[in-house]
Amino acid sequence: MFLAWSEIKRNKLRFLLITSILLLVSFLVFFLSGLANGLASMNREAVDNWDADAIVLTEESDKSLYQSSLDKDLADELGAKETAVVSQMGSIVNNGDAKKNVLLFGINKDEFITPKLSEGDPTFYVQNGVVASDALKDDGFKIGDTLELSSSDTELTIVGFTEKARFNAAPVLYMKLNDLQKIKFGESYEMNKNMVNAIIIKDSKWINLDIPKDTEIIKSETFIENLPGYTEQNLTVTYMIYFLFVISAAIVAIFLYVLTVQKISMFGLMKAQGISSSYLAKSVVAQTFILALIGVVLGFGLTLLAGSFLPSAVPVQFDLPAMLSYGLVLIAVSIAGAVISVWTIIRIDPLKAIGG
């Protein structure tokens, strides 16, 4: 540590450069992890908010909410602890100023997925009233707005907002099941009014539930992973992060190796004097640790700082435990990058230093 720190203090510029590279790499890693987290939230936060265990869909829908259609009476026949039905329809809403692509979720009053209001009238079950995802607020929607629908003459009214209610990147508007069924089915309402898209289950023993043929019951997490584009998007960002780990290991390795090669004759002299290879190697590892730690900590600070200046349209959401573990991985791969230098030091022949 002594040798490592003394050298850093004496050669500030040199080590400032390598630290700044680590800072930028860690900034990018943290930022991407925030982006991965934010993008994931856009897709899943409504489902996460339900706090459900499982979901029943028709088998032929291939885990797609949109394609599934089953009778709502099934919910009572399952015998699960708690159930909730969801009927879903995509639409464009227009409040006169702004248009927005949304998902309408028709639900039954007092079932467990009923949203908690962050703002508005708790008795939201007025005729054609909706509780909207607060993501809509950013687009200028507010309580009392009358919404025209792209596919129907019915007009909806925003009676409240709820937090964390986006599904598959679209804001969700919760409304009374029957109101939605009327809009969704129009003239064939009477025939289809019992048909919903899914039954949401809250029961830790859901695996034992007896479900009819032609339907399947899947875990909430499985349902989320099968949302269109969700897994692909996640993997892409994750791969980028993993690649950054490799890149930072390579950068550190190259930088340290160059520094080590410059110091070969000095290390040789020190070894001739009897200072052991392991002492010198430890010093290089300690140096890497100090630099990586400083770089990662500064990168962390810079990320949080940059995050606070971002427009809300950028879907970045920082997940501190994930960032912490990525930071530790960055430090670890940096130290791995010092291995080549350590190997070089061990191979230095003290004899050469004397010119024998």
Add this chain to the structure above:
Amino acid sequence: MVLELRNAKKTFGEGNTLVEALKETNFLVERGELVAVIGPSGSGKSTFLTVAGGLQSPSEGQVIINGNELSQLNEKQRSKIRLQEIGFILQASNLVPFLSVDQQLELLNKVKKNNISRVEKKQLYEDLGITKLHKKYPSDLSGGERQRVAIAKALFSNPSIILADEPTASLDSDRAFEVMELLQHETKSKQTATIVVTHDTRLIKYFDKVYKMTDGVLTLDTTIYE
């Protein structure tokens, strides 16, 4: 004796390309002795120094430092012997460029077991006239000052042997004599066995014994004082 070479020989290569860098050598140094090995470059001086200093093993024969037979030891053990028993003073200043004078010694203090006391250290600084330089870095020191610090490093924690490779090479006469006087003084007061490899004949007067190295053959030169 502190350092002994017994029938030591160093060869490189084999067959037609065999080079006898150091022919069979017998050599002894006692504590308190200041000895010179003089010879032109390429004569085998450096080979002699590295073999005597435990930096490489002799091809044949034995090197005994303070009772330790070096050819029995591996590099790690020899490195330990070098650390504990030998102080090196090298031609190119053997100072670490990014450490201050204090830190140079601090580093040795950290890796060596038999630390010297604060008082001894202060005395060492005074003996070598480097008390005022203690916060300076090698790049701020003159050649003579650097060599004095190098001697301080070599003397640190009282080695039994000091090996100096051309310690005055980069110095003018006055500085060279100053450095030699220091070495002489420290050799006597600390009772170290000091071997100086040099081709600088101006320095002859400081030595107790002078050896000549010619084509790998080391001979005691008794004529030089006449």
